[in-house]
Amino acid sequence: MSVDPVLAAVDAGLEQSLERLFALLRIPSISTDPAYDADCKAAADWLVEELAALGFDASRRDTPGKPMVVAHHRAEGPKMLFYGHYDVQPVDPLKLWHRDPFDPEVQDTPSGKVIRARGASDDKGQLMTFLEAFRAWKSVHGTLPGNITLLFEGEEESGSPSLVPFLKANRDELAADIALVCDTGMFDQKTPAICTMLRGLVATEFTVHGPNRDLHSGMYGGPAMNPIRALTRILAELHDDAGRVTIPGFYDGVEPVANAVRAAWDGLDFDGEAFLADVGLSIPAGEKGHSVLEQIWARPTAEINGIWGGYTGAGFKTVLPAEANAKVSFRLVGKQDPAKITAAFEQFLRDRLPGDCRLEFHAKDGAGATVMPTDRPEFERARRALSPEWENDAVFTGGGGSIPIVGHFREILGTDSILIGFGLDNDNIHSPNEKYDLKSFHHGIRSWVRVIDALRKA
Amino acid sequence: MSVDPVLAAVDAGLEQSLERLFALLRIPSISTDPAYDADCKAAADWLVEELAALGFDASRRDTPGKPMVVAHHRAEGPKMLFYGHYDVQPVDPLKLWHRDPFDPEVQDTPSGKVIRARGASDDKGQLMTFLEAFRAWKSVHGTLPGNITLLFEGEEESGSPSLVPFLKANRDELAADIALVCDTGMFDQKTPAICTMLRGLVATEFTVHGPNRDLHSGMYGGPAMNPIRALTRILAELHDDAGRVTIPGFYDGVEPVANAVRAAWDGLDFDGEAFLADVGLSIPAGEKGHSVLEQIWARPTAEINGIWGGYTGAGFKTVLPAEANAKVSFRLVGKQDPAKITAAFEQFLRDRLPGDCRLEFHAKDGAGATVMPTDRPEFERARRALSPEWENDAVFTGGGGSIPIVGHFREILGTDSILIGFGLDNDNIHSPNEKYDLKSFHHGIRSWVRVIDALRKA
Incomplete structure (x- = not known):
């Protein structure tokens, strides 16, 4: 019929x-x-x-x-x-x-x-x-x-x-x-x-606590730990120079795209350059060795969605803040386990925390990839x-x-x-x-x- | 009288x-x-x-x-x-x-x-x-x-x-x-x-621009450069592991404390541990090899006074922001030249800027040490x-x-x-x-x- x-x-x-x-x-x-x-x-x-x-x-x-x-x-x-x-x-x-x-x-x-x-x-x-x-x-x-x-x-x-x-x-x-x-x-x-x-999703938010109050950088700058400095040093380690996420075990459960699927994707009329140019970019920022399409569809990510600490208003304030904050989320693929990723990230942060800082960490229930x-x-x-x-x-x-x-x-x-x-x-x-x-x-x-x-x- | x-x-x-x-x-x-x-x-x-x-x-x-x-x-x-x-x-x-x-x-x-x-x-x-x-x-x-x-x-x-x-x-x-x-x-x-x-002071503020608009991390996360990531990677390089500032030429004009002055300071009833303990800290964060008092009075610093970018409100937003910002100031000693420090810092930032990012840099007129x-x-x-x-x-x-x-x-x-x-x-x-x-x-x-x-x- x-x-x-x-x-x-x-x-x-x-x-x-x-x-x-x-x-x-x-x-x-x-x-x-x-x-x-x-x-x-x-x-x-x-x-x-x-x-x-x-x-x-x-x-x-x-x-x-x-x-x-x-x-x-x-x-x-x-x-x-x-x-x-x-x-x-x-x-x-x-x-x-x-x-x-x-x-x-x-x-x-x-x-x-x-x-x-x-x-x-x-x-x-x-x-x-x-x-x-x-x-x-x-x-x-x-x-x-x-x-x-x-x-x-x-x-x-x-x-x-x-x-x-x-x-x-x-x-x-x-x-x-x-x-x-x-x-x-x-x-x-x-x-x-x-x-x-x-891709699945895990969303986290955390605070690095340093001194017990905001300090004046003239009076304390030098000997007092600045939690923004601690935060940037930790987050800078989240990716290596090849764009890979460095959290131990992060890639557990990530599998290469099957050849047949990759071949099918290669056959698509997708222009990675045009995709990036549309948002004012030209250099794929994800893992080296993977196409733009693979980076979006088949590779996991760690993204800093928000960061804040210290004085962020107009003008200058020579403050050494008591805390610094970030929101970091992860897109998951394959069999990556949201709970394990969350725990591994928290450990990653704790392992890098300077002796004088304290970590406050929150995560939302995540969802694995489908x-x-x-x-x-x-x-x-x-x-x-x-x-x-x-x-x-x-x-x-x-x-x-x-x-x-x-x-x-x-x-x-x-x-x-x-x-x-x-x-x-x-x-x-x-x-x-x-x-x-x-x-x-x-x-x-x-x-x-x-x-x-x-x-x-x- | x-x-x-x-x-x-x-x-x-x-x-x-x-x-x-x-x-x-x-x-x-x-x-x-x-x-x-x-x-x-x-x-x-x-x-x-x-x-x-x-x-x-x-x-x-x-x-x-x-x-x-x-x-x-x-x-x-x-x-x-x-x-x-x-x-x-x-x-x-x-x-x-x-x-x-x-x-x-x-x-x-x-x-x-x-x-x-x-x-x-x-x-x-x-x-x-x-x-x-x-x-x-x-x-x-x-x-x-x-x-x-x-x-x-x-x-x-x-x-x-x-x-x-x-x-x-x-x-x-x-x-x-x-x-x-x-x-x-x-x-x-x-x-x-x-x-x-x-100490003298130089204050700067800058923005790292990435994509031409805020992006959804599901759609763009991976291939699109996240300017917060770029910013944290740059700022993390500002100090080496010994607490020294890594900007080329930063220590030009910094002289060791004269022996007589150092002796007078050693005679002061200054307790570095208590000074830090008062603000909830215990580990001097400045340059290794210098006392807490020297770190405050006689050594220059680079401090991140503020940082912000992306979503910083309650809850989560999987945004990949168009820009990330920081305020960084420097305390100067000896004959460090504020204008040279400002120029060297801007160059330090530009040297580390990923290809897809653009830097907007502002500095206030600085003042040398007295x-x-x-x-x-x-x-x-x-x-x-x-x-x-x-x-x-x-x-x-x-x-x-x-x-x-x-x-x-x-x-x-x-x-x-x-x-x-x-x-x-x-x-x-x-x-x-x-x-x-x-x-x-x-x-x-x-x-x-x-x-x-x-x-x-x-």
């Missing part, structure tokens, strides 16, 4: 699909700001209504935070769990927006038509590609395409505090054969991507299904950031995730003037028709 | 002296912060009024920066120029103060009564010892004690930008036979000191006059800080300075909870009566 009639229905209904997306975009569902609490509920209710109208058994499921939207269509075949989020980032600074962030519009730009609004790309536009694919399918076949569960959350932009408890409490209802997550991007405008590697089981046949089936929709074939990519939902689905539900999304690097997500290419929306819907068709049967 | 009646008048008027000091301390004359501009003017006006009431020909002399206060009492005898400053250091971090820094109070402590307020010791409390000594003298003798000029500045804590032009423009009016500067400390609580060596002509008879006369007021005889000491005024008086006015002050190491100047011992204030006033009496006649 060809998907062509469904694809034709997508094309024919695009105007109406856009109207529905606009209705959702008009709801300012900013989850991090309590002032928008009712709007978050309204967005959830809107989705429940749409899903029910499509024939899903849909409900709003309240939590201590924002509600979840859960919908089922029970049928034969492998159970597919679709995930997206209906909440959006705050809009400030509002003055940098060229129009009301919650008054969506299709605009002509030099690179094509775009849907301009907060949430257009992250994640309402993406999430609606699911719904519109289902709708087109149903309009042609009279039924929904397979054994489907949807989970849309409303706290993704505010740390997802309710997610883990909700997954645990509803494990049987939500566990599926495969999860499909639409919250990532294309490799480029012509090349769809399935993100198969995500490597998708690309040997599961669904990955290659999804990749092949996606490819005909775009100029270039779909590629398996890495991702430098972290998408915690993938780990939670794996650990709590036992469900692997396939990450497919249609965002682009220039979508301005989390920034003013967010947009989603009309092409991303249109061909995103068509892409899901193809992928769902490829996965709906065992 | 005995000074005893004047000393008795000091004792009798101490309560009123304190009230006047409190009035001055209540004015938040923070010179480095433009928000306190009016307060600096108010402090100057307050002094002019007090001096005029004492019979001085006093005036506020406006400058492009904070005003000078100048007062004269013309009489026979050697002209004595008294110097102090009415501006104070900023108060941050305010949360570490146990009370409002500008609401002075006399407090009982285990080591005696103290005056608690910003500026109590540096330098309002010290400066007021002049005024109260004059007042007591006048109350007994009906006139002021000799040929007196006062110069109080309001920019000492912010680099004194107006001082040199002012001295040059008013050379004849201000030039004197001897200057008396009250901005230093006792050797210890029982031992008054005349500071005869002062060695006083202790063979002038006034030094020994002042030392002998001071001694009877305290448990121990007065001593000639070095000083770790910089009092650029001494060099300016010498170079511009041709006037040598005698530095006598009553601050103590634990006064917390430039720190929260600054104090001045009530004894320092009281016996400081009495000390000036004695010293002025010893110097007022040729």
